[in-house]
Amino acid sequence: MWPPQRSSSSKAWCxxxxxxxxxxxxxxxxxxTRWQRPGPMNLDDWVNFYKWCQVNAVPIERPPIPRVNAPPPTYEGIPSMQNPPKPVGGWTRCESGGSAKNKENQDIFCRLSKPRWHRAKYQPPPKELFPYRPRLAYQPCPRPESGRPADKPxxxxxxxxEDVEAEFWATVRFPVSKSACKTMPSRKDCELSKPKTMPPKPHCPLPPELLDVxxxxxxMSPLQWRAHLRRLKFLSQPSERMLADLPCFCDRW
Known part of the structure; x- marks a missing residue:
């Protein structure tokens, strides 16, 4: 079956x-637009434009509006205040408690606000007392040392x-703790108390056979070998400064 041929309109669109x-x-x-003119304005157009601006673009000067202060309001001017309502004597709405419907609603609210099942207040059980506390480790209990921390001078x-200030700080003494006098410094404390040495001590000791070998x-790779030969060739040449200091014998030959 032959494919359908496209029309001329679809072919033109493609x-x-x-x-x-x-x-x-x-x-x-x-x-x-019909109000615009193509091209720049000539002298007559500009003259007409300025004449139009002098008539239509000038602000209009209006006379100031006089302000009249209105008189204060009086009972005669306000009809609702001519006959003010008289207060009701004897009782008010707050004293009476409102209407019967409001009282009924208040009773419903009070009934709904109360819990359905009443429970007594929770009383925690008393703490257990342990009168006997044996000392399993025969060591003194840790207590804060008396006199520590020391008072500031x-x-x-x-x-x-300046000499007086230096002498003051040189003579200041702080009380030394008793536990500090009895303690024994560890090996790490002694190592840290010494001045730092260079080169630093390695973390792990090196084996002795690798120190002398x-x-x-x-x-070398081919690239490294070529770079090595290039360096040797450059180092074998004499210095330009030394060549400049030597006398020239070119004229004698």
């Missing part, structure tokens, strides 16, 4: 939409001279 999208798009130009507000030489 040809029109198969073209590449143009990069430059012409800007849209608005056509002048009383520093005067100002010093007359030189490192194993590796074979």
């Amino acid at each position: 040809v029109r939409n198969a073209q590449p999208k143009p990069i430059y798009v012409a800007p849209f130009k608005t056509e002048p 009383k520093v005067p507000c100002c010093f007359q001279h 030189p490192l194993k030489r590796t074979k």
Whole structure:
């Protein structure tokens, strides 16, 4: 079966939409209205324009509106205040408690606000007492040491001279803790108290056989060998400064 042939309109649509999208798009130009004129204005047009502005574009000067202060309101001017309502004597709504319907609603609210099942207040059980506490480890209980922390020294507000201030801070003494006098420093404390040495001590000791044995030489790659030859050639040449200091014997030959 032969495929259906496309009509001329569909073929034209395909040809029109198969073209590449143009990069430059012409800007849209608005056509002048019937009030506009194409091209620049001439001298007569400008004269007519300024005449029109002097008539229609000038602000209108209106006379100021006089302000009249209105008189204060009186009972005669307000009809609702001519006969004010008289207060009802004897009782008020607050004293009477409202109507019967409000009382009924209040009773319903009070009944609904109460819990359906009443329970007594929770009373926690008394704490268990342990009168006997045996000391399993025969060591003194940890207690805060008396005199610690030490009181801050009383520093005067100002010093007359730098030597006086230096002497004051040199003679300041703090009480030493008794436990500090009895304690024994650990090996790490002694190591940290010493000044830092360079090079630093390695974390893990190195084996003694690797200290004297030189490192194993590796074979150069072709790129490394060419760079090595290039360096040797450059280092074998004499210095330009030394060549400049030598006398020139070119004229003798």
